[in-house]
Amino acid sequence: MNDTPMHYCPGCSHGVVHKLIAEVIEEMGMTDRTIGISPVGCAVFAYNYLDIDWVEAAHGRAPACASALKRLWPDRLVFTYQGDGDLACIGTGETIHALNRGEHITIIFINNAIYGMTGGQMAPTTLMGMKTSTCPYGRQSDLHGFPLKITELAAQLEGTAYVTRQTVHTVAAIRKAKKAIRKAFENSIHGQGSSLVEVVSTCSAGWKMTPRQANKWLEENMVPYYPLGDLKDTTQS
């Protein structure tokens, strides 16, 4: 991680996850052999903060880009860093197929249930009844459908080796999330199959809350719908 001040809003979970990725890469000694794919969304400037090689993919196309890079450079650690608008909305096809092919890549999925960068519109992962700027009366199933659990979908696929859902709202949760990211990266290097690490995150600006309230809201509303823990782990055997 370099000294560039991050552009994220105060209390944004992106900063914590960036830090965890930087720590894991450094501990694994992979600084010179890691390629990250940054998304379109708030994390588009991730390449300014982590001193590794980066590729900026078209909106939602990060897993396709990562597949190509990993096939060309099998000894590299290739990961994508995507938000819910990039991964679960415009890039659902790429994500599902890259995971289903069992590409040896890691996908870090930041799920904050809202489109943060564009101003708090409804995302596929927005919870039922949750108010956003494009569903001001709350999300309704007959009009907007149901929140998409992409991690549960990924756990059903044959190609995935490790599918987990973590959060970073407490110190204990951050430590767990770091272990999950480390495991996913090791799978990527050892060619075990694709890994998906979902991080249930806060968007205090989009949710119109203070960071502290956002963490509380996450625990009370997001965690019951998006239960934490490992959904699939074939690396144990």
Added chain:
Amino acid sequence: MKGKIIVNEERCKGCDLCVAACPMHILELSPLNVNSKGYHFVVQKAPESCTGCTACAICCPDACITVYRER
């Protein structure tokens, strides 16, 4: 004093998460001073009680807290 923290005040965005995470409740947002972005950065109100547990540094999204421990 078992631990000491150094806050990068310019980088701090005053998100209050470290204040909530500190098990000793010795952090607070500076009530009067702000940095160049206008944020009330975090300060230690009772530095002598710091145990150097690194909870504040782990949860800081902007990586602006460095923790030193007494050996």
